[in-house]
Amino acid sequence: MPETVSQKKCRILLDAMGGDYAPLNCVVGAVQAQRSLPNSEIMMIGKKEEILAVLQSEGLTFPESQIIHASEVIEMCDVPTQAIKNKKDSSIVVGCKMVKERQVDAFVSAGNTGAMMAASTLIIGRIKGVGRPTMGTFFPSQSFTTIFDVGASVDSKPRHLVEYALMGSIFAREIYGIENPKVGLLSVGEEETKGNEVVLETHAMLKKSNVNFIGNIEGRDILKGTAHVVVCDGFVGNIVLKFGEGVLPLLKHLLKEFAETSLWNKIRVGISKGVLKGALKSMDYQQHGGVPLLGVDGISLIGHGSSTALAIKNMIIRADEMYRHDIVGKIRNSINELEKEG
Amino acid sequence: MPETVSQKKCRILLDAMGGDYAPLNCVVGAVQAQRSLPNSEIMMIGKKEEILAVLQSEGLTFPESQIIHASEVIEMCDVPTQAIKNKKDSSIVVGCKMVKERQVDAFVSAGNTGAMMAASTLIIGRIKGVGRPTMGTFFPSQSFTTIFDVGASVDSKPRHLVEYALMGSIFAREIYGIENPKVGLLSVGEEETKGNEVVLETHAMLKKSNVNFIGNIEGRDILKGTAHVVVCDGFVGNIVLKFGEGVLPLLKHLLKEFAETSLWNKIRVGISKGVLKGALKSMDYQQHGGVPLLGVDGISLIGHGSSTALAIKNMIIRADEMYRHDIVGKIRNSINELEKEG
Numbered sequence A, B: 001m002p003e004t005v006s007q008k009k010c011r012i013l014l015d016a017m018g019g020d021y022a023p024l025n026c027v028v029g030a031v032q033a034q035r036s037l038p039n040s041e042i043m044m045i046g047k048k049e050e051i052l053a054v055l056q057s058e059g060l061t062f063p064e065s066q067i068i069h070a071s072e073v074i075e076m077c078d079v080p081t082q083a084i085k086n087k088k089d090s091s092i093v094v095g096c097k098m099v100k101e102r103q104v105d106a107f108v109s110a111g112n113t114g115a116m117m118a119a120s121t122l123i124i125g126r127i128k129g130v131g132r133p134t135m136g137t138f139f140p141s142q143s144f145t146t147i148f149d150v151g152a153s154v155d156s157k158p159r160h161l162v163e164y165a166l167m168g169s170i171f172a173r174e175i176y177g178i179e180n181p182k183v184g185l186l187s188v189g190e191e192e193t194k195g196n197e198v199v200l201e202t203h204a205m206l207k208k209s210n211v212n213f214i215g216n217i218e219g220r221d222i223l224k225g226t227a228h229v230v231v232c233d234g235f236v237g238n239i240v241l242k243f244g245e246g247v248l249p250l251l252k253h254l255l256k257e258f259a260e261t262s263l264w265n266k267i268r269v270g271i272s273k274g275v276l277k278g279a280l281k282s283m284d285y286q287q288h289g290g291v292p293l294l295g296v297d298g299i300s301l302i303g304h305g306s307s308t309a310l311a312i313k314n315m316i317i318r319a320d321e322m323y324r325h326d327i328v329g330k331i332r333n334s335i336n337e338l339e340k341e342g
Helices: A024-036 A048-058 A080-086 A091-100 A113-124 A158-176 A197-208 A219-224 A234-245 A247-259 A263-279 A309-324 A327-341 B024-036 B048-057 B080-086 B091-100 B113-124 B158-176 B197-208 B219-224 B234-245 B247-259 B263-279 B309-324 B327-341
Strands: A011-015 A041-046 A067-069 A106-109 A134-139 A145-148 A182-186 A212-217 A229-231 A291-294 A299-302 B011-015 B041-046 B067-069 B106-109 B134-139 B145-148 B182-186 B212-217 B229-231 B291-294 B299-302
Touching: A011 A024, A011 A091, A011 A309, A024 A041, A024 A048, A024 A309, A041 A048, A041 A091, A048 A067, A080 A091, A080 A113, A091 A106, A091 A113, A091 A299, A106 A309, A113 A291, A113 A299, A134 A158, A134 A234, A145 A158, A145 A219, A145 A234, A158 A182, A158 A197, A158 A229, A158 A291, A158 A309, A158 A327, A182 A197, A182 A219, A182 A234, A197 A212, A219 B234, A219 B247, A234 A247, A234 B219, A234 B234, A247 A263, A247 B219, A247 B263, A263 B247, A263 B263, A291 A327, A299 A309, A309 A327, B011 B024, B011 B091, B011 B309, B024 B041, B024 B048, B024 B309, B041 B048, B041 B091, B048 B067, B080 B091, B080 B113, B091 B106, B091 B113, B091 B299, B106 B309, B113 B291, B113 B299, B134 B158, B134 B234, B145 B158, B145 B219, B145 B234, B158 B182, B158 B197, B158 B229, B158 B291, B158 B309, B158 B327, B182 B197, B182 B219, B182 B234, B197 B212, B234 B247, B247 B263, B291 B327, B299 B309, B309 B327
Parallel strands: A011 A041, A011 A106, A041 A067, A106 A299, A145 A229, A182 A212, A182 A229, B011 B041, B011 B106, B041 B067, B106 B299, B145 B229, B182 B212, B182 B229
Antiparallel strands: A134 A145, A134 A291, A291 A299, B134 B145, B134 B291, B291 B299
C-alpha cells in the first residue's frame, strides 16, 4: 500500500494489573515495548507502588511520570458488569475513561476479558452506526486467516455479521497487508442454501455488500486458510477458538502415551517434540499481540490471561500499528457508507 | 453391564453404491464383515451386475440371494430431497423402505449424507416423541468423548437439545460401555449464565432432566474429554467436526514447510511422521464405523464418503452392536418417559 501511515507520537496505556502474572510481565513488557517504539509514549496504569517495586527488583528504568496510579484492580473472577460499576478507580475503568477523553490513544489489558469488553463498549462507546463491536484474532492456518467474532457477542443478527465482515476486512488489510481480503461466511456447507436462518440471511446481505465475499466456507476451511476473514457469530467463533487451543495439549497427551509403549518410541517422541515446536511456531499466540475489539470509538486490545512479557510487548506494538493505520477512522468511514446504502 | 444382549440373527443391509469408492470398497467390506459376524446376515443393495463383477474380480464369494438389485443410484452431488423423490429405485430409498417394512434390521450407507438423513427420517420415520433425529460421533480426546449433534439439524430448540443429550447418553452407555455418561452442554463459558438464548434455556431443562448433566463446557473441553456426551446444535457441531478434520492436514503442511528449512530438519521430520502416525491412531475415523442417526425408528448409519473397506466393515459391525443392544427400543422408552414428565 502506497498510503503513508501516521508518524505522530502515539500514547499507549497498558493495564499493569492485567493477567495472571501481573504486574511482573506487564512491567517488563512495557519497558521492552518502549525500547521498540521510540516514537511512541508507553504509559502504565495500576497500583503505583507495585509497579515501582517490579521496576526496582528487575533493575529496569521507566519514567515515573508515565505511571498512573489506580487504587483498585478488577480480578479475573469478578463479574464484569458489576466490577466496572463498583470499581470506579480500577485500572480498566480509568484506562477506558482516558481513551474516551483522548488523554491516550490506546488502552491495552491482559486482564478480565469480559470487563475489558464491557468497559470498552460502555465507557469508550461504539462508533456511530456499529450495532455490536467484534473481537477477532489471527488464526493459524495453511495460508492466512483471521476470525471475527470470537466471543464479543452471541445471537448476532445478520446486520451485525456484515459489520464484522467489514471491520475484519479493514483489520486484515491494514495490519497484515492483505489486499482486498477474501471474506468467508462460516456455515455447514458451501452452497448458499446451507446454514441456519441467520447465516442464510447474512449470505444474501454479504453478496450485495462491498466486502470481497467468497461465499460460505466450512469448518475445515478455517485451517486451510480459504478465507482471510472468517465471519461467524461469537458463540461459534469462541468455541472454535477454544477448541483450537485444545489441539496442542491433546497432541502432547497422545505423544506421551505413545512414548510409554517402548523405549524406542520414547526416543522417537523426544526427537518429534523438538520438530513440532519448530514447525508449530506460527501457532504461538504471543506473536500476535492480543485481540482487538473493533467497533468501539478508540483502540482497545485484550490480551490472553497468561500473557508473557513478550505477549504484552507485542500487544503494545499492535496498538501502535492500529493507531498509525487509523483503523478506527477507517471503520468509521466504512460503517458510514454502509449506513448510506441502507 | 450384566444385561444380556440379543443373540438373534441381525439382518444388516449395506448400500453397495455408497461412497467415493463404491462398489469396490463396499463389496470388500461386506465380505469381511460377514466373516466377522457369523451370527448375522449381511445383505447388499445396488446394481447387481456391478456387485457381482467386483466379487469376481476380487475373487470373493458372497451368497447371491443376499444381493438385492436396485436400478438407480443417488450420487454425492444430488440434491437430497429431490433425489429421494425422483429416484424411487435407488439403493438408499429402497434400503430405508426395507427397514420400515422390517425386512432388514439395519441399513448402512457411505453415500450422500443428506439423502441418507432425509430418507431415514421421511421413510423409516421418527420414534414417537422425537422432535428431531440427531447424528453423533465419537471424537478423539484425552479421555472419551462423543458429540451430538454434528449436522442433522440446525436451529435446534432447547427441547431438541435435551433429546440429543438423552439419545447420546444411551449410545455412549450401550456402545462404548460408559456407565452413567457425563453430559456437557457446549457453550462460551462454564457459568450457567453464559451462552446464547437457546443454551441458557437448555441448561435449565437439562438440570431438571434424568441425564447426568455436568453443566456447560467450553470448546477446549471437547479435546480434554471433560464430558462423555457433548451436546450442541448441529450448526456448531458440524463446524467443530470439520474443523477437527482440518487439524491433521495443517500439521502435515507445517511439518512439510519445516522440513524444507534444512537437511537436518528434513531427517527429523521424517522420524516425526512415523511417530505421529502411531500416536494419532485414535483419530482414525475408520475405526469408528460411521455415524448413527438416532431418533429414527430403526437403525441407520451413515459412513464417510471416502470410506475404505475397513471403514465399511466397521460400520456394519456397529450396526450389529446397535441391534444387539436394542438402542432403538431404549431410545423409545426414554423419550416416552421424557414425554410423561412433560
